[in-house]
């Protein structure tokens with residue numbers, strides 16, 4: 380029988396993170412302050428510890444993973460690389476399909492990979508509390524768990540639609556000792572202003588970020604933690620791709636294409652960047668970010684400086700954006716409803732070094748159900764986007780007879796998303812495409828820079 384799972388030992392947990400900046404053809408664009416000038420590290424010290432700020436601006440190729448962080452990783456890492464033999468058979472494709480399964484983390488997704496180091500560095504800096512936002516609840520639950528590991532209080536602003544749709548993610552945050560508020564909330568001036576105008580506002584990630592940043596900036600004992608987008612977050616996630624490369628060596632194989640769902644870009648960067656290092660050295664590997672047609676940041680957005688949040692508290696970052704006031708439809712892949720994207724992913728996409736595709740909601744659930752029936756694991760709705768794109772490629776291979784090696788990141792399991800699956804089975808899900816007019820209006824409001 381051919382091998383199915385490729386498993387590493389705890390001692391194989393990487394000792395360094397990989398920094399893609401070292402292999403990019405051009406240096407990353409700097410974040411800008413309110414005056415339109417590049418900000419220095421001191422602009423970030425009210426909300427981040429220095430160790431993370433240093434990682435944010437580092438150009439070093441390899442950054443050591445502190446031993447206490449590697450020790451915490453041992454609770455669930457290394458994660459398995461799995462050959463999807465049953466899915467291949469179900470599709471009748473000559474392609475080989477592999478996936479890296481990040482659903483083995485306690486909170487059920489890759490987000491724990493950055494929650495642990497972020498909690499660690501904040502604790503080392505003497506911080507007592509973290510304020511953060513969460514969309515679908517994956518990040519909020521991850522940081523609540525990591526905060527508990529390192530003795531930090533965690534306060535989570537959870538996008539209202541998810542707070543209502545995903546009560547069990549709330550309960551997880553509380554089980555790990557975190558406090559959770561529906562955003563927009565009455566806790567902050569940002570939230571109170573929004574609610575005064577629109578008491579039923581469903582919230583957005585951009586708005587929840589504003590609330591958390593406002594709280595962190597106003598208290599010395601409190602820092603802010605972001606679950607995606609920033610360079611240090613993508614750096615932490617490279618542990619996924621670094622492990623995967625060792626596992627492909629065990630398998631005696633190497634991917635032709637790597638797929639990952641893309642919201643803020645962290646699991647895509649995490650799985651793809653270590654392969655980008657090979658691509659930069661001349662290897663032929665295609666890296667594909669998969670996003671929803673309802674929030675098509677890379678495929679329909681504009682590459683421009685924009686804020687990371689709705690209120691404009693964050694520095695401006697050069698990224699693909701739909702506009703920081705873009706209100707995406709309430710699709711069930713809450714983790715993919717962000718108006719912007721990682722500046723590193725955006726720059727590589729702009730330079731034609733990585734690819735992106737957008738897929739509609741119904742087709743993603745169809746792919747997720749097919750995957751679950753073949754492989755057993757029920758994927759998160761976000762992960763279904765990568766599965767869709769990977770299955771589409773496997774079916775193209777079936778038509779052409781190509782024996783490609785396809786690899787996708789299964790970023791999380793869907794055990795807390797079964798209400799979304801229920802709606803899919805009941806025929807109650809729609810294929811929203813992005814509302815063209817809203818998008819134009821939102822892009823017209825981009826900050827003017829330079």
Ligand SMILES: *Cc1c(COP(=O)(O)O)cnc(C)c1O
Nearest residue numbers: 517607642643644645646714791
């Ligand atoms: C948050 C999340 C995503 C999207 O976020 P990225 O930063 O783009 O990785 C994808 N999958 C799962 C399971 C998530 O929780």
